[in-house]
Amino acid sequence: xxxxxxxxxxxxxxxxxxxxxxxxxxxxxxxxxxxxxxxxxxxxxxxxxxxxxxxxxxxxxxxxxxxxxxxxxxxxxxxxxxxxxxxxxxxxxxxxxxxxxxxxxxxxxxxxxxxxxxxxxxxxxxxxxxxxxxxxxxxxxxxxxxxxxxxxxxxxxxxxxxxxxxxxxxxxxxxxxxxxxxxxxxxxxxxxxxxxxxxxxxxxxxxxxxxxxxxxxxxxxxxxxxxxxxxxxxxxxxxxxxxxxxxxxxxxxxxxxxxxxxxxxxxxxxxxxxxxxxxxxxxxxxxxxxxxxxxxxxxxxxxxxxxxxxxxxxxxxxxxxxxxxxxxxxxxxxxxxxxxxxxxxxx
Amino acid sequence: xxxxxxxxxxxxxxxxxxxxxxxxxxxxxxxxxxxxxxxxxxxxxxxxxxxxxxxxxxxxxxxxxxxxxxxxxxxxxxxxxxxxxxxxxxxxxxxxxxxxxxxxxxxxxxxxxxxxxxxxxxxxxxxxxxxxxxxxxxxxxxxxxxxxxxxxxxxxxxxxxxxxxxxxxxxxxxxxxxxxxxxxxxxxxxxxxxxxxxxxxxxxxxxxxxxxxxxxxxxxxxxxxxxxxxxxxxxxxxxxxxxxxxxxxxxxxxxxxxxxxxxxxxxxxxxxxxxxxxxxxxxxxxxxxxxxxxxxxxxxxxxxxxxxxxxxxxxxxxxxxxxxxxxxxxxxxxxxxxxxxxxxxxx
Numbered sequence: 001x002x003x004x005x006x007x008x009x010x011x012x013x014x015x016x017x018x019x020x021x022x023x024x025x026x027x028x029x030x031x032x033x034x035x036x037x038x039x040x041x042x043x044x045x046x047x048x049x050x051x052x053x054x055x056x057x058x059x060x061x062x063x064x065x066x067x068x069x070x071x072x073x074x075x076x077x078x079x080x081x082x083x084x085x086x087x088x089x090x091x092x093x094x095x096x097x098x099x100x101x102x103x104x105x106x107x108x109x110x111x112x113x114x115x116x117x118x119x120x121x122x123x124x125x126x127x128x129x130x131x132x133x134x135x136x137x138x139x140x141x142x143x144x145x146x147x148x149x150x151x152x153x154x155x156x157x158x159x160x161x162x163x164x165x166x167x168x169x170x171x172x173x174x175x176x177x178x179x180x181x182x183x184x185x186x187x188x189x190x191x192x193x194x195x196x197x198x199x200x201x202x203x204x205x206x207x208x209x210x211x212x213x214x215x216x217x218x219x220x221x222x223x224x225x226x227x228x229x230x231x232x233x234x235x236x237x238x239x240x241x242x243x244x245x246x247x248x249x250x251x252x253x254x255x256x257x258x259x260x261x262x263x264x265x266x267x268x269x270x271x272x273x274x275x276x277x278x279x280x281x282x283x284x285x286x287x288x289x290x291x292x293x294x295x296x297x298x299x300x301x302x303x304x305x306x307x308x309x310x311x312x313x314x315x316x317x318x319x320x321x322x323x324x325x326x327x328x329x330x331x332x333x334x335x336x337x338x339x340x341x342x343x344x345x346x347x
Numbered sequence: 348x349x350x351x352x353x354x355x356x357x358x359x360x361x362x363x364x365x366x367x368x369x370x371x372x373x374x375x376x377x378x379x380x381x382x383x384x385x386x387x388x389x390x391x392x393x394x395x396x397x398x399x400x401x402x403x404x405x406x407x408x409x410x411x412x413x414x415x416x417x418x419x420x421x422x423x424x425x426x427x428x429x430x431x432x433x434x435x436x437x438x439x440x441x442x443x444x445x446x447x448x449x450x451x452x453x454x455x456x457x458x459x460x461x462x463x464x465x466x467x468x469x470x471x472x473x474x475x476x477x478x479x480x481x482x483x484x485x486x487x488x489x490x491x492x493x494x495x496x497x498x499x500x501x502x503x504x505x506x507x508x509x510x511x512x513x514x515x516x517x518x519x520x521x522x523x524x525x526x527x528x529x530x531x532x533x534x535x536x537x538x539x540x541x542x543x544x545x546x547x548x549x550x551x552x553x554x555x556x557x558x559x560x561x562x563x564x565x566x567x568x569x570x571x572x573x574x575x576x577x578x579x580x581x582x583x584x585x586x587x588x589x590x591x592x593x594x595x596x597x598x599x600x601x602x603x604x605x606x607x608x609x610x611x612x613x614x615x616x617x618x619x620x621x622x623x624x625x626x627x628x629x630x631x632x633x634x635x636x637x638x639x640x641x642x643x644x645x646x647x648x649x650x651x652x653x654x655x656x657x658x659x660x661x662x663x664x665x666x667x668x669x670x671x672x673x674x675x676x677x678x679x680x681x682x683x684x685x686x687x688x689x690x691x692x693x694x
Contacts, residue, residue: 161508164670167636171644214612214634245592248614265561267595287561289514297518323511 006138009070010201012313013238013259013281021306021314022069023338024141025331026242026262027321028062029074032331035061045090049075055126056133063138065328067335070139070202073127073195077145077206080187081154083119084111101157103169105176111183116190123191124198131199142200144192144229146207146243147184148222151177154184163212170221177221185225189232196237204240204262205229211245211264218249223256230256240283244320250275264319265290269308281313286334288318291326295333302337353485356417357548359660360585360606360628368653368661369416370685371488372678373589373609374668375409376421379678382408392437396422402473403480410485412675414682417486417549420474420542424492424553427534428501430466431458448504450516452523458530463537470538471545478546489547491539491576493554493590494531495569498524501531510559517568524568532572536579543584551587551609552576558592558611565596570603577603587630591667597622611666612637616655628660633681635665638673642680649684 004010008022030036036058039048048054058074078096082088089097102108114120131140153159155166170177192203210222222243230239234257241253242262253261254276261280263272265287272282290301306316316338322331351357355369377383383405386395395401405421425443429435436444449455461467478487500506502513517524539550557569569590577586581604588600589609600608601623608627610619612634619629633652638645653663663685669678 162636162667162670164636164639164672167634168639171637171640211613215615217634245613248618266558266592268562271595287514287564289509289511290518292511292515293518320509323509325511 004136004139004201006069009139009315010238012315013202013240015259015279015281015313020342021309021316021338023316023335024068024070024072025062025066025318025322025334026072028066028068028072028331029058030322031324032322032326032328033061033065034328035065040092045076045092049079049126050122052122052125052129055122056130059126059130059140060133063134066331067339068138070141071130071134072141072143072204073123073130073200075123075126075143077143077150077208078153079120079123080144080184080191081150083114083116083191084183084187085114086111086154095159096153098153098157102154102176102180105173105179108176108179108183111180113183113187116187116194120191120194124194127195127198127200139201140199141202141204141240142192142195142198143204143206144188144195146205146210146222146241147181147188147225148213149207149209150184151180151221152209152212154180163209167212170217181221181225185228189229192229192233193236196233200237202238202240203233204242204260207241207243207246210243213246215248218243218246219252222246223249223252226253227256230258234258240281242283247272247275251277254280260315262317266319269305269314273309273312278312281315282309283315283317285319286317288320288323288326291318291322291330291334293330295330298330298333299337302334303341306338306341351483351486351548353416356486356662357585359662360549360587362606362626362628362660367689368656368663368685370663370682371415371417371419372409372413372665372669372681373419375413375415375419375678376405377669378671379669379673379675380408380412381675382412387439392423392439396426396473397469399469399472399476402469403477406473406477406487407480410481413678414686415485417488418477418481419488419490419551420470420477420547422470422473422490424490424497424555425500426467426470427491427531427538428497430461430463430538431530431534432461433458433501442506443500445500445504449501449523449527452520452526455523455526455530458527460530460534463534463541467538467541471541474542474545474547486548487546488549488551488587489539489542489545490551490553491535493552493557493569493588494528494535494572495560496554496556497531498527498568499556499559501527510556514559517564528568528572532575536576539576539580540583543580547584549585549587550580551589551607554588554590554593557590560593562595565590565593566599569593570596570599573600574603577605581605587628589630594619594622598624601627607662609664613666616652616661620656620659625659628662629656630662630664632666633664635667635670635673638665638669638677638681640677642677645677645680646684649681650688653685653688
């Protein structure tokens with residue numbers, strides 16, 4: 001059960017040379033896949049995510065239909081605030097809503113440090129079932145939101161371009177903010193340990209809103225907590241940190257000991273490598289909107305991206321989640337171009 | 348009439364040493380000011396912007412009430428698409444809506460290259476009246492949206508986090524995209540020339556969505572058009588380019604010959620200076636959300652920002668527009684801290 005037929009992702013994260021670049025896509029188990037949309041019509045988000053059969057089916061769809069080199073468990077970062085006692089509504093096409101957000105130190109008493117087996121056991125069940133069904137075809141990635149990104153939702157109560165209320169909470173009530181960040185961190189460490197025990201080969205920490213913070217705030221409000229998580233887990237599992245937009249802190253992120261760092265399309269791969277140093281695997285960084293281009297353009301641009309990453313460990317991926325309106329054949333073109341790249345005479 | 352009592356901004360943009368750093372705030376004529384909110388209750392956005400008396404009153408409010416070193420004419424970047432023939436609705440608290448967006452080359456035939464005197468003369472009238480009423484107290488800034496940012500709205504039809512439809516339009520219909528960008532560019536050059544003739548001492552080009560593009564796309568879809576505008580205007584007026592998030596292209600933006608470059612709070616001033624070179628004035632980069640902090644924190648952080656910019660020409664500003672929920676006294680604290688900085692013994 002433990003032998004993987006395709007362990008390109010794991011070897012790349014360990015810094016080993018591989019015969020080709022591994023490829024997967026953030027949100028690869030998602031709305032651009034017609035088979036996913038069928039399940040989305042029939043079941044609510046939490047049904048899909050809490051029913052291990054459904055979560056497993058959704059997780060494996062892109063492995064079988066798009067040919068990616070890794071599966072990532074179907075779930076959402078907001079299951080953690082939910083497990084901590086907050087009401088979380090995930091309404092299709094409307095984004096998340098937390099109707100009773102955190103506004104003060106007193107509100108933190110409403111939160112619990114959950115028993116993750118009890119509150120999030122359904123994720124572990126889904127990981128175990130997925131692991132069995134994958135039968136060693138590709139590695140399985142687990143994940144969690146970074147504490148800063150979760151605080152954004154827990155305080156703002158919904159999505160936002162700028163998360164001003166979340167930032168104002170941190171600037172005006174720093175003690176409450178740091179207590180909350182530490183509670184999320186402790187929960188996340190236990191949650192990711194459970195994911196590893198259930199079979200995750202890699203865990204990724206998503207800091208979707210890290211890029212809203214300046215470099216000093218990023219260290220204070222985000223990276224110091226990510227560092228705790230990576231430190232707690234790095235001897236047990238391979239780790240990837242993706243703090244979208246936080247290019248300014250790549251050097252500090254690499255110093256956490258994470259095996260991989262995600263980058264978005266707004267930084268040149270060469271610059272990212274310079275900042276991050278030679279050791280860490282870089283993951284990214286195709287502009288998700290470019291998958292809406294004609295396929296020959298996609299192929300050309302993917303090859304240009306691979307050229308730019310050559311010379312250091314690289315995991316091909318998008319710079320953010322795949323968009324719902326991307327044709328499946330374009331996603332397949334992305335994956336296939338990476339897989340065939342080694343044979344390109346132009347290299 | 349042409350002698351300015353306070354020309355700190357102009358001298359800084361010319362690269363001259365000044366006795367202190369000039370300061371203004373993007374969106375300084377806006378909702379955080381109670382007197383603005385009164386006018387907003389009584390008049391629609393286009394009434395405020397098309398009536399020179401109202402526009403002038405709003406433009407001068409922050410000069411008198413907050414003490415900034417420059418006025419920026421009250422208007423909106425979407426007056427240009429409107430002048431080109433598109434319907435633009437600006438509904439309070441809902442963001443812009445262009446109900447009939449551009450989707451194809453054929454749609455471009457609906458657009459005109461407007462006679463700017465005829466279609467945008469109200470902006471020139473407002474500039475002339477403001478200039479008179481300012482009576483040389485501070486310089487007057489005119490502005491326009493960058494062609495890429497205007498394309499985003501003209502194609503997407505409304506605000507968006509990612510402007511995927513606008514990007515997809517460029518990737519799938521590059522000829523139409525470039526024709527549209529050139530039409531906007533030509534209109535913008537004529538529009539800004541009119542602003543200069545009407546009294547603008549400086550013009551700023553706002554590329555609010557430049558940061559959504561990777562470095563190569565930024566050059567192709569945005570910077571090459573900004574460069575045309577700067578080239579056309581730089582012998583007539585001082586120019587500032589603010590492409591939010593496009594830190595990766597600071598060197599190329601400096602090479603346009605612009606006198607100033609805006610930067611946001613996600614890049615350290617030292618890094619921005621390294622990328623932009625020694626000549627150009629850097630404008631920014633206080634995190635707008637930080638103005639929600641307690642005043643002593645604001646004062647400390649503003650001084651830290653000024654320390655970090657020391658050694659090169661700098662215009663103190665925010666890294667994006669001021670937020671509507673900032674208390675006026677916090678905005679004043681920002682401005683006053685910059686003005687008093689020279690006297691700080693810690694320097």
